[in-house]
Amino acid sequence: MRFDVITIFPELIHGYLREGVLGRAQARGLIQIHAWNPRDFSDNAYRRVDDRPFGGGPGMLMMAPPLLAAIAAAREANPGAPVIYLSPQGQRLQQGAVQGFAGADGLILLAGRYEGIDERVLAAVDAEWSIGDYVLAGGELPALVLIEAVARQLPGLLGHADSAAEDSFADNGLLDCPHFTRPEVVGDVRVPEVLLSGDHARIRSWRLQQSLGRTAERRPDLLAQRVLSAREQKLLDDYRRQDGE
Numbered sequence: 298m299r300f301d302v303i304t305i306f307p308e309l310i311h312g313y314l315r316e317g318v319l320g321r322a323q324a325r326g327l328i329q330i331h332a333w334n335p336r337d338f339s340d341n342a343y344r345r346v347d348d349r350p351f352g353g354g355p356g357m358l359m360m361a362p363p364l365l366a367a368i369a370a371a372r373e374a375n376p377g378a379p380v381i382y383l384s385p386q387g388q389r390l391q392q393g394a395v396q397g398f399a400g401a402d403g404l405i406l407l408a409g410r411y412e413g414i415d416e417r418v419l420a421a422v423d424a425e426w427s428i429g430d431y432v433l434a435g436g437e438l439p440a441l442v443l444i445e446a447v448a449r450q451l452p453g454l455l456g457h458a459d460s461a462a463e464d465s466f467a468d469n470g471l472l473d474c475p476h477f478t479r480p481e482v483v484g485d486v487r488v489p490e491v492l493l494s495g496d497h498a499r500i501r502s503w504r505l506q507q508s509l510g511r512t513a514e515r516r517p518d519l520l521a522q523r524v525l526s527a528r529e530q531k532l533l534d535d536y537r538r539q540d541g542e
């Protein structure tokens with residue numbers, strides 16, 4: 298899958314994606330990352346990409362011509378890929394949309410800076426997405442969040458075959474269960490006995506019960522979106538009874 302990012306800080310993108318599982322995914326050709334710098338498409342000697350806002354106001358805005366030219370170049374290199382602008386004005390990114398994007402051949406991501414971009418750029422944008430209701434200094438981190446969340450869904454990307462499929466939000470819409478590794482005792486806290494039992498059916502039930510319980514306690518909104526099977530309801534009832542003890 299090819300990701301093109303339009304950014305005045307290409308190294309922010311390449312630097313982060315060079316590491317870890319995403320770096321290995323690039324080396325394996327599972328994903329391709331290309332950054333386009335609007336400065337390379339600026340028609341003035343100083344490679345200027347920003348200017349003062351009409352109507353006044355603080356700060357600078359990104360000018361339309363360099364961004365539109367960079368978008369056109371990216372579209373030519375990544376044909377058919379939707380152009381996504383990351384901004385707090387976008388629709389909220391959730392796992393469902395991430396899985397949808399994972400089915401695309403490519404994505405073109407526009408990372409804004411300064412106080413924003415000239416509104417006329419949005420005529421060349423297919424969708425506007427937000428990673429959350431807060432304001433960052435630029436769209437590079439949101440672009441990286443989207444790339445990482447989508448890339449993790451690609452078959453073969455994660456070492457363990459079903460890791461992504463087992464992600465809490467990915468397959469069951471619940472929060473993740475607690476996880477433990479060696480040493481078996483930390484301070485005076487032992488690993489829950491069930492996880493040492495080797496009884497995999499019992500371990501799966503315990504993990505599901507913990508996810509259900511945690512989701513009920515911390516994100517009742519997520520639980521409300523989900524129909525529980527009779528088995529899941531019983532696990533949750535038992536969890537609540539144990540919790541209440």
Ligand SMILES: Nc1nonc1C(=O)NCC1CCCCC1
Nearest residue numbers: 383384409413427428432433439
């Ligand atoms: N939140 C967000 N979700 O997606 N992007 C976000 C953001 O805060 N982006 C920074 C702004 C900075 C000025 C230009 C436009 C993007």
